[in-house]
Amino acid sequence: xxxxxxxxxxxxxxxxxxxxxxxxxxxxxxxxxxxxxxxxxxxxxxxxxxxxxxxxxxxxxxxxxxxxxxxxxxxxxxxxxxxxxxxxxxxxxxxxxxxxxxxxxxxxxxxxxxxxxxxxxxxxxxxxxxxxxxxxxxxxxxxxxxxxxxxxxxxxxxxxxxxxxxxxxxxxxxxxxxxxxxxxxxxxxxxxxxxxxxxxxxxxxxxxxxxxxxxxxxxxxxxxxxxxxxxxxxxxxxxxxxxxxxxxxxxxxxxxxxxxxxxxxxxxxxxxxxxxxxxxxxxxxxxxxxxxxxxxxxxxxxxxxxxxxxxxxxxxxxxxxxxxxxxxxxxxxxxxxxxxxxxxxxxxxxxxxx
Numbered sequence: 001x002x003x004x005x006x007x008x009x010x011x012x013x014x015x016x017x018x019x020x021x022x023x024x025x026x027x028x029x030x031x032x033x034x035x036x037x038x039x040x041x042x043x044x045x046x047x048x049x050x051x052x053x054x055x056x057x058x059x060x061x062x063x064x065x066x067x068x069x070x071x072x073x074x075x076x077x078x079x080x081x082x083x084x085x086x087x088x089x090x091x092x093x094x095x096x097x098x099x100x101x102x103x104x105x106x107x108x109x110x111x112x113x114x115x116x117x118x119x120x121x122x123x124x125x126x127x128x129x130x131x132x133x134x135x136x137x138x139x140x141x142x143x144x145x146x147x148x149x150x151x152x153x154x155x156x157x158x159x160x161x162x163x164x165x166x167x168x169x170x171x172x173x174x175x176x177x178x179x180x181x182x183x184x185x186x187x188x189x190x191x192x193x194x195x196x197x198x199x200x201x202x203x204x205x206x207x208x209x210x211x212x213x214x215x216x217x218x219x220x221x222x223x224x225x226x227x228x229x230x231x232x233x234x235x236x237x238x239x240x241x242x243x244x245x246x247x248x249x250x251x252x253x254x255x256x257x258x259x260x261x262x263x264x265x266x267x268x269x270x271x272x273x274x275x276x277x278x279x280x281x282x283x284x285x286x287x288x289x290x291x292x293x294x295x296x297x298x299x300x301x302x303x304x305x306x307x308x309x310x311x312x313x314x315x316x317x318x319x320x321x322x323x324x325x326x327x328x329x330x331x332x333x334x335x336x337x338x339x340x341x342x343x344x345x346x347x348x349x350x351x352x353x354x
Contacts (some may be wrong), residue, residue: 019228021113023141024091024104026074027082031144032134033091033102035110036227040092044084044103045187046174058173061090061101062192068092070101072173073144076129084173086183095150102146110208110300111136112229118143209301210281211334212294215269218334219294220301220326225283225339228253229297232278244347248293251280258282260291263337266321266345285339290348308336 020035047059047070056075061068070090074081090101118132131145174184209220210229237249237260246265250257260280264271277296282289308324323338342348 019113019115020110020223020226021141021143022091022110023108024089025106025108026077026104027079030108030139030141031073031104031130032111032113032141033093033144033146037093037095037146038091039094039099041107042090042092042191043187044086044088044090044184045191046181046184047188058103062188063092063099064191064193066099068099068101070103071149072103073129073149074103076149081173083175086175086180093146095146098150100146100150102144110223112300113141207302207304209303209336211298211301212279212281213296213298214264214267214294215272217267217269218298218328218332219337220303220334221281221283221337221339223300225285227282227284227289229282230280231276232274232280232293233276235280237280246347251291253282253289256289258289258291260293261348262293263321263342264293266342266347283339285343288343290343 021032022035022038023030023032025031042063045061047061049059056071056073057069058072058075059070061070084103085105087106089104089107091104091107093100093102113134113136118134120132121130128148129145130142131148132143134141134143174180208223210223210226211218211220213219235251237251239249240247246262248260248262250259252258262271272295274293275295279294279297280291281294281297282291303326307326309327310324321338321342322335323341324336326334326336328334
């Protein structure tokens with residue numbers, strides 16, 4: 001395969017857009033963090049305590065041989081300390097090319113939020129951990145700014161020789177009964193020894209899909225490939241001459257030029273005019289980014305594997321890019337768009353000489 005997915009150096013003005021956020025709770029209060037920064041979610045294990053750590057870093061986690069500092073954000077937020085529970089989780093976050101763990105009480109959902117709707121705090125906090133408040137579906141969501149936390153946190157570099165191989169430390173915040181101790185210790189030992197293929201897949205997103213429409217047909221795509229979603233009318237889509245008709249143009253996404261593709265051309269679906277509902281779903285897989293044009297985005301769907309029909313017939317052209325089908329109420333079918341198969345299509349790549 002030669003050439004690159006079409007790009008340009010023309011500067012295009014970028015306007016506001018929606019992003020995906022992971023919603024979590026701390027002491028019944030709701031917070032959001034950028035979903036793209038969360039690389040994994042694990043159940044809270046026992047943590048190893050080192051005296052050199054700052055107060056809000058409650059311990060260290062050995063995650064498959066990688067030593068990760070674990071933050072308790074409730075300490076940063078001035079909440080009253082509570083005993084940790086077995087159903088607490090740790091968000092493994094990648095920020096500034098460093099991984100750090102964040103203890104949360106529960107993970108609730110993944111939602112689209114428009115950053116332009118972020119309202120400033122009505123007071124000046126001592127610790128600049130919360131950068132603003134969202135009003136979403138009649139609830140207030142505080143934006144947890146992990147970048148600010150990392151910038152203001154002394155990052156402690158530790159070697160494996162400084163960490164005991166055996167996980168044997170339970171802090172005062174963990175339950176003291178023997179059953180709970182064993183449970184937390186077993187989790188820590190499993191995470192330390194577990195072998196896992198390193199991918200870009202987010203565990204919590206494995207069964208989550210974005211559903212969207214193309215003319216009268218319904219499709220969905222796995223959430224782990226979705227970088228963000230924006231309305232077409234909110235961006236400047238610049239047309240590009242001398243390219244295939246399925247390339248509708250390019251947009252500038254914070255300095256990155258993204259090719260926008262009309263996938264109806266590949267799925268043998270009749271092209272329809274754009275409207276106020278038309279949206280762009282920006283996708284990222286491996287080192288490739290592109291946007292697909294869709295008529296509307298419906299919702300984030302939690303679809304377990306048992307609801308998927310993987311025996312898709314390939315007699316139609318569009319089924320080349322369909323990995324499964326889901327039966328909806330009213331005998332309607334939603335097709336799973338297979339982005340991995342799609343980006344292998346030679347038509348997406350343009351020779352350098354063009």
